[in-house]
Amino acid sequence: MSTTSSLLLALLGDARLPSGGHTQSAGLEPALRAGTPSAQAPAYLRARLRTVTRVEAGAAVVARAVAADDGDLAEVEAAWAARTPSQALRANGRRLGRGYLRVLQTLWPGPVDTRARTWSRPVVLGLLAHRAGMGPADLARLVGYDDVQTVTAALLKLEPQDPLLIAAWVKDLLPDIDEMATQVAHLHTTEQIPAQGAPLIERWAETHDTTTERLFSA
Amino acid sequence: MPENTTAPTRAMRLGVAGPVGTGKSSLIATLCRALSGELRLGVITNDIYTDEDARYLKSAGVLDPERIRPVETGACPHTAIRDDVTANLLAAEDLEADFGSLDLVIIESGGDNLTATFSPALVDAQLFVLDVAGGGDVVRKGGPGIARADLLVINKTDLGPYVGVDVERMAREGREARRGGSVVALSRHDEESIRMLTGWVRDTLARYRAGDHTPVDPGPMAPHSHADRDGKGGHTHTHADSATHTHDQAPAHAGPSA
Ligand SMILES: Nc1nc2c(ncn2[C@@H]2O[C@H](COP(=O)(O)OP(=O)(O)O)[C@@H](O)[C@H]2O)c(=O)[nH]1
Numbered sequence: 001m002s003t004t005s006s007l008l009l010a011l012l013g014d015a016r017l018p019s020g021g022h023t024q025s026a027g028l029e030p031a032l033r034a035g036t037p038s039a040q041a042p043a044y045l046r047a048r049l050r051t052v053t054r055v056e057a058g059a060a061v062v063a064r065a066v067a068a069d070d071g072d073l074a075e076v077e078a079a080w081a082a083r084t085p086s087q088a089l090r091a092n093g094r095r096l097g098r099g100y101l102r103v104l105q106t107l108w109p110g111p112v113d114t115r116a117r118t119w120s121r122p123v124v125l126g127l128l129a130h131r132a133g134m135g136p137a138d139l140a141r142l143v144g145y146d147d148v149q150t151v152t153a154a155l156l157k158l159e160p161q162d163p164l165l166i167a168a169w170v171k172d173l174l175p176d177i178d179e180m181a182t183q184v185a186h187l188h189t190t191e192q193i194p195a196q197g198a199p200l201i202e203r204w205a206e207t208h209d210t211t212t213e214r215l216f217s218a
Numbered sequence: 219m220p221e222n223t224t225a226p227t228r229a230m231r232l233g234v235a236g237p238v239g240t241g242k243s244s245l246i247a248t249l250c251r252a253l254s255g256e257l258r259l260g261v262i263t264n265d266i267y268t269d270e271d272a273r274y275l276k277s278a279g280v281l282d283p284e285r286i287r288p289v290e291t292g293a294c295p296h297t298a299i300r301d302d303v304t305a306n307l308l309a310a311e312d313l314e315a316d317f318g319s320l321d322l323v324i325i326e327s328g329g330d331n332l333t334a335t336f337s338p339a340l341v342d343a344q345l346f347v348l349d350v351a352g353g354g355d356v357v358r359k360g361g362p363g364i365a366r367a368d369l370l371v372i373n374k375t376d377l378g379p380y381v382g383v384d385v386e387r388m389a390r391e392g393r394e395a396r397r398g399g400s401v402v403a404l405s406r407h408d409e410e411s412i413r414m415l416t417g418w419v420r421d422t423l424a425r426y427r428a429g430d431h432t433p434v435d436p437g438p439m440a441p442h443s444h445a446d447r448d449g450k451g452g453h454t455h456t457h458a459d460s461a462t463h464t465h466d467q468a469p470a471h472a473g474p475s476a
């Protein structure tokens with residue numbers, strides 16, 4: 001039985017989904033350590049939505065289209081990796097991919113390419129969206145929304161403050177997520193995957209990878 | 219989850235839970251020291267704020283440091299061993315992939331509190347560690363780990379005389395709280411007690427390999443039972459605060475089976 005794309009978005013965007021999300025700060029922990037004031041978290045998130053998160057969402061949407069055409073997802077993986085210069089972020093993205101692969105194999109069982117265990121989150125999410133019947137715009141929204149919630153949830157652990165205030169930040173960012181999703185929802189081929197970078201975020205990710213006494217993996 | 223009728227192909231995963239400071243890391247160091255000659259081991263630590271545990275174990279020199287992996291829990295040690303075990307499962311898989319096959323992967327929980335126990339989605343067996351310095355009455359307070367972990371360890375028995383705790387009695391009350399379940403009174407200064415611990419691990423591993431071991435979920439909360447006057451047919455329920463207590467009289471509210 002199939003359901004609506006919007007309910008799938010709710011299911012997959014829920015922090016309670018056991019896919020390993022609680023280990024993530026979407027780069028916030030090293031950003032704060034590097035001196036970013038917590039009040040700038042919304043600006044940090046907007047910067048991500050225009051760069052790394054847009055790449056992630058674009059790769060997921062393309063992976064979904066490629067999976068639907070029975071194409072080779074390894075090519076999408078390579079395109080994503082080429083657009084993700086930080087080795088630490090690539091490794092983390094692939095760990096997250098394995099988490100979502102568990103979700104895929106348990107919730108939507110079926111044959112999966114043996115190389116899928118080495119694929120990053122956007123590629124696995126694209127495959128999952130295809131299998132589950134989730135539309136491309138909702139898939140892109142999921143990637144954007146998950147990024148926003150990851151940063152804000154981590155902020156509550158790293159610099160505790162009123163959770164409702166933080167929820168208001170998330171609400172204010174929803175139009176930015178929609179905008180990003182609209183920009184990538186129509187993409188079909190690997191060449192179309194956006195290639196914006198965020199050198200500071202990538203550098204912080206590298207530093208974080210060798211930092212001890214951290215709360216979050218990345 | 220392995221079917222308990224077929225022999226498993228992967229290493230047994232043993233969880234070590236219990237409050238902070240009760241001696242989980244030390245116990246793991248003791249196990250590594252005693253067993254690394256005969257078993258291929260891996261260790262995963264779940265750290266709350268630091269990778270202190272992993273660093274301690276690496277510096278203890280009891281195991282190749284590469285076989286000790288810290289996992290970040292995003293300040294949610296409870297979540298990492300129960301509600302979302304993904305990070306720990308991946309770390310266990312990686313350890314086995316990196317070192318060929320292993321016999322035993324020991325996972326230390328970020329010491330949270332009396333209610334944190336491992337989900338069987340992550341571990342095959344678990345032990346729960348208390349120490350005598352926490353006071354003799356902790357076992358009576360109960361909790362899922364104390365009551366239903368595969369093994370209860372009452373640690374640092376060498377400190378009993380200094381903290382005014384009757385170790386024998388604490389162990390006996392532990393057995394009572396567990397309805398006869400296994401208890402080991404341990405001190406790293408007492409070789410005999412270490413042999414009891416390693417013996418339990420070997421036995422459990424043998425049963426796991428033979429397909430005779432069924433993982434048990436101690437549960438996130440502490441059920442307690444209101445026994446009938448003849449001591450049979452009581453009912454079990456949980457309290458939101460996870461407290462366990464004894465009722466001297468029959469409960470005022472009727473349970474389904476009372
Ligand atoms: N006296 C005594 N101290 C112990 C024993 N085991 C551990 N400790 C000490 O208890 C403290 C906490 O131990 P640790 O293993 O870090 O506890 P964890 O937080 O549960 O991992 C340390 O200072 C250990 O040296 C024991 O058998 N006897």
Ligand SMILES: [Mg+2]
Nearest residue numbers: 242243271326
């Ligand atoms: Mg410890």
